[in-house]
Amino acid sequence: MLHLTINGLRVTVPEGTTILDAARSADIPIPTLCHHPKLTPYGGCRLCIVEVKGINRPVTSCTTPVAADMEVATTTPAIERMRKTILELILSDHPNDCMVCEKAGDCTLQELAYFYGVSDNRFEGERRCYTGKDHNPFIGRDMEKCILCGKCVRVCEEVQGVGAIDIAYRGFNAKICPPFEKDLSCEFCGQCVSVCPTGALTGKAWTQRGRQKDVREIDTTCPYCGCGCSLTLHVRRNEIVRVSSRDDTINEGWLCPKGRFGYTFVHSRDRLKTPLIKEKGVHREASWDEALDLIASRLSKIGKKHGPDAIGGLSSARCTNEENYLFQKFMRAVIGTNNVDHCARL
Amino acid sequence: MKSSLTIRICMGTGGIAAGGADVMAVFADQLATKGIRADIRKHCSIHKVGCRGLCAKDVLVDVIRNGDKTTYQYIKPDMVERIIEEHVVGGNPVQEWAVGEDYHQFHDKQIKVVLSDCGNINPEDIDSYISAGGYSALEQAVKMTPAETIALIKKSGLRGRGGAGFPTGVKWEICRSVDASQKYIICNADEGDPGAFMDRSVIEGNPHAVIEGMTVGAVAIGADKGYVYIRAEYPLAVERLRNALKQARERSFLGKNILGSGINFDIRVKLGAGAFVCGEETALIASIEGLRGMPRAKPPFPVYKGLWGKPTVINNVETLANIPHIIRKGAEWYASFGTEKSKGTKVFALTGKIRNSGLIEVPMGIPLREIIFDIGGGIENNRKIKAVQTGGPSGGCIPAELLDITVDFESLARVGSIVGSGGMVVLDETDCMVNIAKFFLQFTQSESCGKCVPCRIGTKRLLEILERVTAGKGRLGDIELLESLANDIKATSLCGLGQTAPNPVLSTIKYFRDEFEAHITKKKCPAGVCRDLLSFVVLKDFCKGCGACKRVCPAGAITGERKQTHAIDPEVCVKCGACFDACKFKAIGKG
Numbered sequence: 001m002l003h004l005t006i007n008g009l010r011v012t013v014p015e016g017t018t019i020l021d022a023a024r025s026a027d028i029p030i031p032t033l034c035h036h037p038k039l040t041p042y043g044g045c046r047l048c049i050v051e052v053k054g055i056n057r058p059v060t061s062c063t064t065p066v067a068a069d070m071e072v073a074t075t076t077p078a079i080e081r082m083r084k085t086i087l088e089l090i091l092s093d094h095p096n097d098c099m100v101c102e103k104a105g106d107c108t109l110q111e112l113a114y115f116y117g118v119s120d121n122r123f124e125g126e127r128r129c130y131t132g133k134d135h136n137p138f139i140g141r142d143m144e145k146c147i148l149c150g151k152c153v154r155v156c157e158e159v160q161g162v163g164a165i166d167i168a169y170r171g172f173n174a175k176i177c178p179p180f181e182k183d184l185s186c187e188f189c190g191q192c193v194s195v196c197p198t199g200a201l202t203g204k205a206w207t208q209r210g211r212q213k214d215v216r217e218i219d220t221t222c223p224y225c226g227c228g229c230s231l232t233l234h235v236r237r238n239e240i241v242r243v244s245s246r247d248d249t250i251n252e253g254w255l256c257p258k259g260r261f262g263y264t265f266v267h268s269r270d271r272l273k274t275p276l277i278k279e280k281g282v283h284r285e286a287s288w289d290e291a292l293d294l295i296a297s298r299l300s301k302i303g304k305k306h307g308p309d310a311i312g313g314l315s316s317a318r319c320t321n322e323e324n325y326l327f328q329k330f331m332r333a334v335i336g337t338n339n340v341d342h343c344a345r346l
Numbered sequence: 347m348k349s350s351l352t353i354r355i356c357m358g359t360g361g362i363a364a365g366g367a368d369v370m371a372v373f374a375d376q377l378a379t380k381g382i383r384a385d386i387r388k389h390c391s392i393h394k395v396g397c398r399g400l401c402a403k404d405v406l407v408d409v410i411r412n413g414d415k416t417t418y419q420y421i422k423p424d425m426v427e428r429i430i431e432e433h434v435v436g437g438n439p440v441q442e443w444a445v446g447e448d449y450h451q452f453h454d455k456q457i458k459v460v461l462s463d464c465g466n467i468n469p470e471d472i473d474s475y476i477s478a479g480g481y482s483a484l485e486q487a488v489k490m491t492p493a494e495t496i497a498l499i500k501k502s503g504l505r506g507r508g509g510a511g512f513p514t515g516v517k518w519e520i521c522r523s524v525d526a527s528q529k530y531i532i533c534n535a536d537e538g539d540p541g542a543f544m545d546r547s548v549i550e551g552n553p554h555a556v557i558e559g560m561t562v563g564a565v566a567i568g569a570d571k572g573y574v575y576i577r578a579e580y581p582l583a584v585e586r587l588r589n590a591l592k593q594a595r596e597r598s599f600l601g602k603n604i605l606g607s608g609i610n611f612d613i614r615v616k617l618g619a620g621a622f623v624c625g626e627e628t629a630l631i632a633s634i635e636g637l638r639g640m641p642r643a644k645p646p647f648p649v650y651k652g653l654w655g656k657p658t659v660i661n662n663v664e665t666l667a668n669i670p671h672i673i674r675k676g677a678e679w680y681a682s683f684g685t686e687k688s689k690g691t692k693v694f695a696l697t698g699k700i701r702n703s704g705l706i707e708v709p710m711g712i713p714l715r716e717i718i719f720d721i722g723g724g725i726e727n728n729r730k731i732k733a734v735q736t737g738g739p740s741g742g743c744i745p746a747e748l749l750d751i752t753v754d755f756e757s758l759a760r761v762g763s764i765v766g767s768g769g770m771v772v773l774d775e776t777d778c779m780v781n782i783a784k785f786f787l788q789f790t791q792s793e794s795c796g797k798c799v800p801c802r803i804g805t806k807r808l809l810e811i812l813e814r815v816t817a818g819k820g821r822l823g824d825i826e827l828l829e830s831l832a833n834d835i836k837a838t839s840l841c842g843l844g845q846t847a848p849n850p851v852l853s854t855i856k857y858f859r860d861e862f863e864a865h866i867t868k869k870k871c872p873a874g875v876c877r878d879l880l881s882f883v884v885l886k887d888f889c890k891g892c893g894a895c896k897r898v899c900p901a902g903a904i905t906g907e908r909k910q911t912h913a914i915d916p917e918v919c920v921k922c923g924a925c926f927d928a929c930k931f932k933a934i935g936k937g
Contacts, residue, residue: 043643044797046838057845058837063643085834089803122827123803125810148796167638167796170621172806174796 004070019061019072020048030074031083031112033090033197034149035062038252039158042150045090047083047112050074058082084116092123093172094198095144102140103199106212109147126172136184138204138261139193143175146200152176152192159254160191190260194244194253203261209241210234219246222259226321226344227251229259240266303335312339351382351391351434354408356465358397358550359543359582364404365422370394372423373407376430393474396551398465399705400452403445409433419445448723452702455720457683459691460667461707464551469586472593475554481599483673487562488607492522495566499669501677503689508534508625508662509740509766509842511688511755514669517659521567521649524657529569532653532660533560533613534630535576535583538622539738540789542769544693545663547705549576549583552667553590557613559669560661561600564611567659571612575630578617588615622739622793626841627652627660629795640795641841662767664693684710688754692765698735698772699726708753715749718772729774733857737766739786739793740846742853743779762853764846778875779858780865783851784812790847801844804835808851816876820866829855874936877921881937884912888933895925895934 003012006023013022018041023030033045041063049058053071058079061072073079091113098104127144134141148167153176157163164186169175178184193201215234222229230249234242240263247253265271275291276283286294302310313331315324324342331340353373357366373392398406403419409429410416416439418429425443433439458464468474475481487495500515521529533556537545549556560572576584591613594600602610616634623629624639631653633639652658668690672680681689688710694717697703701723708717714734718724725731733743736753742763744751751757755765773782787809794801808831811824832848839845855862864870871879884895884904891909903919906912914925914934926934 041643042797043840044799046798046800046840049838060643060840065645082834082838085804085831086799086838089799089807092807093803123807123831125807147799148802150797167640170623170796171792171794172796172802174794174802 002066002068002070004066004068004072006072007074013066015065017066019050019052019059019064019066019070022066023050023061023072023074028074030061031115032062033108033112033147034151036151036155036195037247039151039154039195042154044148044150046086049079049082051076051079080116084118087112087116087118088121088123090147091118092121092125093127094147095127101145101199102202102206102208102211103145104211107199108197128172128175130175132181134183136188138188138257139184139190140202140204140207141184142200142202143177144200145198146176147198148174148176149197150176151195151197152201155191155195156186160187160189162186162189165192188257188261189255190257191254193260194255203242205261205264206242209239210236215241221320222255223318224256224258224262225317226319226324228320229255231255231259233263240264299335308336309339311335311337312341313337315340315342317342317344350410350412352408352410353392353434354395354410354466355392356396356398356404356406357394358401358547359580360397360401361394361404361406362582364401366394366405368423369405369407369421369426372426373430376426377434380430380435382430382434393468394470395466396464396469397547397705398551399456399461399707400449400702401704402702403449406445409439411437417445417449418443419449448702451723452704452706452721455712455716456707457691457709458707459671459680459683460548460555460664460693461551461705462671463555464547467552469551469553470589472554472590472597475552479674480554480670481558481597483670484558484561484565484599485605486673487565488605488609492566492568495562495673496522498677499566499672502672502680503677503684503687504665504668504672504680505688505755506662507664507668507692507767509737509764511765514661514665517649517661518563518566521569521657521659524650526657528571528654528656529567530653530656530658531560531564531567531569531572532630532634532658533572533574533576533663533666534625534627534660535574535580535663536618536625536630537577537580537663537767538620538625538793539740539767539769540786541697541771542695542738542767544695544705544768546580546583548663548667548693549580549587553583553587554594555667555670556587556663557590557594557600559666560613561604561611562669562673563659563661563666565604565607565609567657569659570610571614573614573616573634573653575616575618575624575634577620579620584615584617591615621795622789623795623841623843626843629841630660631658638795640797641843643840664768685752685754685756687756688765692753692768694768694770696722696770696772698770699729699731699774699777700724700772701726710754711752713749714744714751714753717753717770718749722772725772725774729776731772732775732777733773733779735763735771735773735782735850736769737764737846737849738769739790740764740842740849741766741769742849743773743782743857744853745857762849762856764849776873776875778816778871778873779854779861780812780816780871781873781875783854784809784816786850787812787847790843794843794847798838798840798844800835800838801840801847804831804839805844805847807831808835808848812851815862815865816871817878818865818869818876820862822866824866825855825859825862870937877923880921880923881916882914882919882921882923882925883935884914885933885935886911888931890931890933892930894928894930898924898928900924 001012011026030048032048034042043060043063048061050061051073130143215236218233220231222231229251232244233240243263245253245255274285277286315327328340355370405421407418407421463478496519504514505511618624621639624633626641629639629641648658684690691707691709693707731746733745735743791805791809796802832851835848864872889911896904901920903915
C-alpha cells in the first residue's frame with residue numbers, strides 16, 4: 001500500500017493505482033471525458049490533469065500511477081483554467097444543439113460545460129461538418145458531436161473484440177469511422193453507444209422517444225437467452241423507449257444487439273399475451289390455469305397409455321438457465337423420461 | 347609507384363537530383379573510351395559517395411590523382427570529357443571548374459564526426475567502410491562487458507540527437523538494468539521536420555555507421571532484435587540501408603553469433619507511412635506494432651515497457667552514428683568537443699536565406715554567428731538577417747540581436763528555442779514572422795494525430811487566429827489570446843508534438859511583437875509578405891507607360907494609354923504581384 005496526499009487529504013491505495021482511482025476512492029471528484037474504468041487508460045481529453053509536487057507540468061491522473069508520498073492537487077486555479085480552456089476548445093467544434101439532442105440531460109460534456117460555466121467561448125472557427133449518413137439499422141452516428149474520446153474504439157476492441165471502428169485522418173480532420181467510411185456493419189452490440197459521453201452515438205430506435213429526465217428506469221432480466229443479462233428498461237408512458245444495463249451487474253453493463261435493441265416486440269400488436277388452445281383446428285384464447293390443466297391431464301393420459309418415453313420435451317434458449325434446469329428435472333423426475341432437448345443444440 | 351586515381355561523385359538524394367547518375371555514367375563511359383580501366387579497386391576507382399554537405403553546388407566531383415585532390419562543382423555530363431582530357435590524362439586540373447574559396451570556408455569551421463566518412467566512402471560497399479576503420483568499434487565492443495560500454499558512452503557525455511537531448515548512456519543503463527526475456531533497440535529514422543535532412547544524409551552517406559552503432563547498443567543493453575523505423579519517402583536511404591544490412595550479415599557483423607562472440611542480433615527495416623507524429627517514440631512503437639501511429643502517456647517509458655511491452659531503447663540516427671567513433675577514439679576525445687553539458691558535435695541542416703545552404707557538423711557551443719556568417723557565408727543578396735529558426739516546428743526563432751549566443755542544448759533553451767533534430771532556417775528582412783509562425787502551425791496542425799484535445803483543436807484555433815491576423819482581420823486582444831492558448835496547449839498536450847507546437851508562435855511573439863501589432867492595428871505587413879495586407883500602386887514619377895504591367899495583370903486591374911501613366915484599380919487588384927515583377931522601371935510600389 002502507498003500513502004499519498006490529494007488536496008491535503010491522506011489517501012492510502014495499493015501500488016499501481018492511478019491518481020484518478022486514488023482520488024475517486026477518497027470521493028475527490030476529477031472531471032473526465034475519455035476515461036472508463038473497464039477500458040485501457042487513454043489520456044486523450046486531458047480534463048483529468050492534476051498538479052503533482054515536483055513535476056513541472058500537469059499530469060493526467062487517469063494514466064499516472066501513484067507514488068509514495070506523492071502530493072497531488074486537483075483543483076488549483078491554473079488547473080481549473082486549463083480545464084476550462086479544453087472545454088472551450090471542445091465546444092468550439094461542437095454543434096451545441098443541446099435543445100434537440102437526444103443526450104441532453106445525460107451528457108457528460110453538457111454537464112462539464114455547465115459546471116465550468118462555459119458560456120462565452122473565446123474560440124471560434126471552423127467546425128467539422130459531415131453530410132454523409134450511416135444507413136445501418138441500429139446505431140445513429142452523428143460524428144459532428146464526437147469529441148474523439150476514443151471510448152467506442154476501445155470498447156469495440158477490448159471488450160467486444162471486434163475492432164469495427166478506429167480513428168481515420170489526422171489533425172482537426174481526425175474522425176472515428178468504420179473502414180473506408182462505409183456504413184457500420186458490425187455485430188451492433190451497441191457497447192459503443194453505451195460508453196459514448198455525448199450524443200454522437202445513439203440508438204436509432206430511441207430517436208425522439210424521450211430523454212433521460214422523462215423516463216422511469218425498471219431493472220429486469222433479459223428474456224433472450226440463458227445468460228440472463230441484467231437490463232434496465234427506460235420507460236416513458238408505459239412504453240419502453242430505450243434499454244441499457246448497469247455497470248455493477250453480472251454482465252458488467254455490456255449487452256448484445258438483441259438485449260439492447262431488440263425490445264420493440266414488447267409493444268407489438270401481434271404478440272401472444274395468453275395461451276391458445278386449439279379446438280377443431282381453431283386457436284382460442286385461454287387462461288394459464290386452463291391451459292396448464294389441459295397439459296397436465298394430457299401428459300398423464302399419454303404416459304399411462306404409452307409409457308413415459310412416448311413423451312419428449314423441447315425447451316427454449318430464451319429461458320433462463322434455472323428454467324431450463326427445472327424443465328429437464330421435470331421431464332426426468334416427474335414424467336420419467338430422458339427425452340429432453342433444447343433448441344440451442346439444433 | 348603506380349599511379350592511382352580515384353573519382354568520387356556525390357550521389358546522395360541531392361547529388362542524384364542534380365544529375366549525379368548521368369555524370370557518373372559519362373565518367374565510366376569516357377574512361378573506358380580512353381582505355382583507362384576504372385574498375386581496379388585502390389589503383390583506379392570511380393565510386394559514388396554520400397552527401398558532403400554543400401548540396402547547393404552539386405554535382406560535386408572529387409578527382410584524386412596520385413594523392414592530389416581536386417573538387418569540382420556544378421558538374422554536368424558535358425563537362426566530363428574535358429576533366430578527363432586535361433586532368434586525368436594530362437595531369438592539369440581544370441581550375442575554372444574547381445570549387446572556390448567559399449567551399450573551403452564552408453568546411454573550415456566544421457568538425458566532422460558523424461559526417462567524417464560521408465562524401466569519402468562508398469556507401470554501397472562495406473569494404474569501403476571497413477577500410478576507413480569501420481566495424482572495429484563493434485569488434486572492440488563484443489570483447490568489452492556491457493557495463494564497460496555503457497560507462498564509456500556515459501563518460502563521453504553523448505546526448506540524444508533527436509531533440510530531447512536525453513543522455514544516451516543513461517538510457518542504455520536503465521534498459522540494461524530492467525529484467526526481461528526480450529529487449530529491443532530501435533533506430534528512429536523518421537525524420538520529419540520541414541527542411542531537415544540530417545538523418546537521411548547520414549544513412550545515404552554511411553549506413554554502416556548506423557548499423558554498427560546500433561549493434562554496439564544492442565550488445566550493451568542485451569537486445570537481440572532491432573528495428574530501423576525509416577520514412578518510406580527516403581527510398582535511396584532505404585535501399586542503401588537494406589544493402590548495408592545484407593552486407594553486414596554476410597560478414598557476421600549481424601545475425602547469429604556476431605564475430606564469434608555468441609551474441610545474436612539482427613535488424614529489420616520498418617517503413618513509416620509519412621506521419622510526423624511517428625517520430626514520437628510511443629507513436630513509433632505503436633506504428634511498428636501495426637497500430638495507428640498515436641502516442642500514449644508516459645510513464646511507463648519505453649526503456650521499461652516499449653515495443654510489444656518489452657524494454658526498448660530508441661535512439662536517433664545521428665546518436666547511433668556517433669557511437670562507433672566514441673568506442674574507437676575514446677570518451678575523452680568525444681568529450682573534448684562541445685560545452686560542459688552539451689558534448690560532441692551536432693549536424694544541422696542549414697537552409698533559408700543563406701548563401702551556403704547545406705548540411706553542416708559543428709562542435710556544440712559554437713557561436714550562432716559563426717555558423718551563419720563563416721560557414722554559411724552570410725545572407726543571400728546582402729540582405730539583413732532577421733532571425734534564425736532552429737528546431738523545426740517544435741523550435742523557435744532566435745532574433746538577429748541574439749546571434750552571439752552559443753549553439754548547445756542549454757543556451758538555445760534559454761532563449762526559447764531548441765536544438766531539436768537540427769533544422770536551422772535563416773530568415774531575412776523579407777520574411778514575415780507572423781507568416782513563419784503560421785507556416786509551422788499549418789504543419790503541426792495537419793500532422794497532429796488527433797488524440798488529445800489541445801493539440802487537435804487548440805493548434806487549429808491558433809492557426810485560425812494567425813490566419814485572420816495575416817489576412818488583415820486581426821482583432822485587438824488576439825496576441826494575448828494566442829499567448830494564453832499557446833501556453834495552455836504546451837502545458838496540457840499529451841506528447842511532444844503538442845507540447846512544442848506552440849513554440850514558433852510564442853517565440854515570434856516574444857521577439858517580434860511589433861510585427862504582430864502592425865498586422866493587427868495598422869493592417870500592414872512590415873516585410874511585405876502577407877498578400878491581403880499589401881496594396882500595389884503605380885508610382886507616377888517612374889512610370890513610362892510601357893504597358894508591361896497591364897499585359898501581365900491577370901485581373902485586368904491596370905488601365906492606361908501607351909506612354910501615359912498607368913493606374914491600378916485597388917478594387918479589382920488580386921495582389922498577385924505580377925506587375926511588380928514585370929515593371930522594368932521600379933514604377934510599381936508595394937506596401
